[in-house]
Amino acid sequence: MSELPEFYFRVRENGAAVYRVDTENRQRRIEMTEIAVINIKNGKVKPHGSHVLTPSENQAIARWMADREALLARRDLDDIHRTVDHLNLTAQWAQSRASDADLDDVTDRLLMAMHDLRSVLVRKKADRLMKGQPGADQRGE
Structure with missing residues (x-):
């Protein structure tokens, strides 16, 4: 059996529960003791119960959080x-295969979502362009 990690991170919706992994017991069973809960959204680490986190535990948690944040950022971009x-496939579907009933079902929602997205993208692009111009800092934002 390969060597087990010292810590196990059970991913949760907003972070993870952190466990210390132990096999140094009489039965040679894997024991996992919860030591902390991480909230990745706000960066908080809450020790479990009366446990006091050691410097090595804090380092492992900080390393996991940095790795997790990088992974989630990569996933977000991949989703985009x-x-x-999907937008291209949707356009092809609407042009070639959608029935009138299908289009009636989705057109208004798609148009609103696309309008919202376009508005955000145009505003954000304008903001980026303005940052490169002298006096852009005086816009009051």
Whole structure:
């Protein structure tokens, strides 16, 4: 059996529960003792019960949080690239296969979502362009 990690991170919706992994017991069973809960959204680490986190535990948790945040950022961007593909597939579907009833079912919601997205993208692009111009800091934002 390969060597087990010192810590196990059970992913939760907003972070993870952190466990210390122990196999150094009489039965040689894997024991996992919860030591903390992480909230990745606000960066808080809450020790479990009366446990006091050691410097090595804090380092392992900080390393996991940085790795997790990087992974989630990569996934977010990948989801956006997939959305672009889905928009293209949706256009093809609407043009070639959708029935009038199908189009009646989705057109208004798609148009509103696309209008909202376009508004956000145009505003954000304008903001980025203004940052590169002298006096952009004086816009009051």
